[in-house]
Amino acid sequence: MxxxxxxxxxxxxxxxxxxxxxxxxxxxxxxxxxxxxxxxxxxxxxxxxxxxxxxxxxxxxxxxxxxxxxxxxxxxxxxxxxxxxxxxxxxxxxxxxxxxxxxxxxxxxxxxxxxxxxxxxPYAPRVILKNTLARLAEKGMQAKVGAEVEYFLVKKNDDGTLSTADGRDDSPRPCYDARGVTRMYDHLTGISEAMNGLGWGNYANDHEDAAGQFEQNFNYADALTTADRVVTLRYILNILAEQRGMTATFMPKPFTDRTGTGLHFHLSLWSGAEALFPAAGSGAGDGGATGGGSNDDGRGLGISGLAYSFIAGILEHAPALQAFLAPTVNSYKRTGATTSSSGATWSPRKASFGGNDRTHMIRVPDNKRIELRSGDGSANPYLAIATAISAGLDGVEKASDPGAPSGPGESRPDAHQLPATLLHAVEALRQDPVILASLSGNPEIGRYYADAKEEEFLSWHNQVSDWEIRTYLTSI
Incomplete structure (x- = not known):
């Protein structure tokens, strides 16, 4: 985080x-x-x-x-x-x-x-993202993206259960724990040196909110480069963890009682060297001070009308977007969680936006960017970025207005509830023509994806679980 x-x-x-x-x-x-x-x-x-x-x-x-x-x-x-x-x-x-x-x-x-x-x-995810960026370029804009890659380091036990790779990492509230970071020093520094050797600009490596969970950050770049780097980093993490006898997993919710794994995207639009999200006079070159010299239209976030419209587009299409931002059955064990051992889930349940507040789906930490927080570690970065940009662009084209930002821990009464399961997200996708058509401009590709994800949900649903045995075996 x-x-x-x-x-x-x-x-x-x-x-x-x-x-x-x-x-x-x-x-x-x-x-x-x-x-x-x-x-x-x-x-x-x-x-x-x-x-x-x-x-x-x-x-x-x-x-x-x-x-x-x-x-x-x-x-x-x-x-x-x-x-x-x-x-x-x-x-x-x-x-x-x-x-x-x-x-x-x-x-x-x-x-x-x-x-x-x-x-x-046109079905290839990288091609889909390039097609979206070409559409954006036709309007004289480019997208820059930063990504927060979270993951767990685990070991698989003989009985098939998972445990943290570091047996001493068992605190209910281990976030930023210096000892946990130090015990994983060789792994974390190996990844950091790899990223910096590639010129990615790794600037932070920390223990996340759950036991066994880490995050390693790198500089933002153009949207395609960042998506490539997320894919490359996952590969690097998997291989280097395996070499040390561990498994790096991006599974959204590998442990029932712990915080899940997110993949947050920081999005901004530009026209050449000009950042388009800061409001006029709001200190676009001040290093990101929120509010700057203008309170825009009185909402206090220091961002432009274009930025508000981009936010509105994402919020409007949020239920359908979750089919790409949270694309697995396991994703909804994370978004549906009401608490964790640390006391928070860090996973939004409604399509809300606000200032520097991590409880919202869209956080506005400064006047240059927005943070989209509803994605998880299983998201395909090409599809997640492409569909989010398409949703935001729809808001820009319609000059949509998201209304007033929500206060800390709050959401507007009319905010969309995010889907409860993958099946709910699939149905939302099928009902959203804008997001269906955001995959290379062809709704048939969106429907193909929706059908595949419905099949994935039903495949899981048809499996008898331990929970069912415990709940129903002698219930009658």
């Missing part, structure tokens, strides 16, 4: 290729050889966020770049394909090239955009 800082954006390696032209001026093989890379993980994620990859020797980098690496899309996962469909072709984005020598010497990750028959595949 660290507040995301707002330093200057650090460009990823070779990001100029993304910004200068559509055609790279240097080959993937040249980039790899310049970094001493011998193998490339050509990576994309399916709609659930599962990373899929082929390990490509640098000698075949030209073939990868020329579109010769095919994947059976149906086998890869939730990708909108059937067994008889043509291959997904992984087309690498050179701007995403990321050496990971701390995992394996000579290894690098490169994020790819799946294509089919020579065209970007």
């Amino acid at each position: 660290t507040s995301v800082a707002t330093p200057a954006v650090t460009a990823p390696p070779f990001a100029e290729e993304r910004e200068v032209s559509g055609a790279p001026t240097i080959s993937l093989a040249d980039i790899a050889k310049a970094h001493g890379v011998r193998f490339l993980l050509a990576t994309f994620v399916d709609m659930t966020g599962k990373p899929c990859a082929k390990l490509v020797p640098v000698e075949a980098a030209d073939e990868l770049e020329d579109g010769a690496m095919g994947f059976a899309g149906y086998a890869a996962g939730l990708m909108g394909q059937k067994p008889q469909d043509p291959d997904l072709i992984a087309v690498p984005d050179l701007a995403s090239f990321t050496p990971v020598p701390f995992i394996k010497e000579g290894l690098a990750i490169i994020h790819c955009d799946p294509h089919v028959n020579g065209k970007p595949w």
Whole structure:
């Protein structure tokens, strides 16, 4: 729950290729050889966020770049394909090239955009986000995003139960505990050094609210770069934790009595170098002082009318957005929790907004950004960011007004209740044409996703649980 800082954006390696032209001026093989890379993980994620990859020797980098690496899309996962469909072709984005020598010497990750028959595949999450950002660019705007990646470090016991990897980490209120951080020093510093070595700007590593839970923060960047980095960081965390005999999990609620794992996004809109969220005269260059020299229209947050409309769009579409921000059955064990061992859940239950108050779905910590707090660790960052931007943009296009911000711990009487289960979120998605169409502009993709998530819910629902045995075995 660290507040995301707002330093200057650090460009990823070779990001100029993304910004200068559509055609790279240097080959993937040249980039790899310049970094001493011998193998490339050509990576994309399916709609659930599962990373899929082929390990490509640098000698075949030209073939990868020329579109010769095919994947059976149906086998890869939730990708909108059937067994008889043509291959997904992984087309690498050179701007995403990321050496990971701390995992394996000579290894690098490169994020790819799946294509089919020579065209970007509209079901691919990275393609979906790029399509959303292109729509935003048509209106002269860009999105910058920061992400708070939370996770648990656990071990699986012989009986199948989970326990914290650090056996001494058992306090009911361990947040920011210096001893817990110190005991995990090797792991946390290893991750920090990896991020800083990549130029991400890691600036904080802390123990979160639950026993065994941690968060490691990095600087914000453009929306696509941040989504790539979330996927890369999850991979890094998984592998380095495994090397130390632990499991890093982003499961939203692995323990019934503990706080769940969030994935909070800090969103802002820009026009070139101009930040569009600060109100005129509110101190846009003052480092983020709330209120600045103007109280905008009397609501006291120091943000512009565009920012309020963006907030209104997200709030209006909040129930449907939860199908992407909280996309698993387990997600709703987190959002439905009424308390935890620490005394708080840090998980909003209504679509409210307010100032520097972590009980709201949308927190406005300063005049440059908003924090979207209803997402959890299972969210696919490409889909979560794409749909949130689409919802906010709908509010901007309609000049929507969210009304007055709610006070601490409060919500407006007309605020949407967030879905109680994944099935409720699916139904909200099906009833929301804006969010259905936010996936590459095609409502059929939204319906495909909704059907898959309904099937996921019913698959869980059809399993007999220990709770049912305890509750019903001798109840009559």
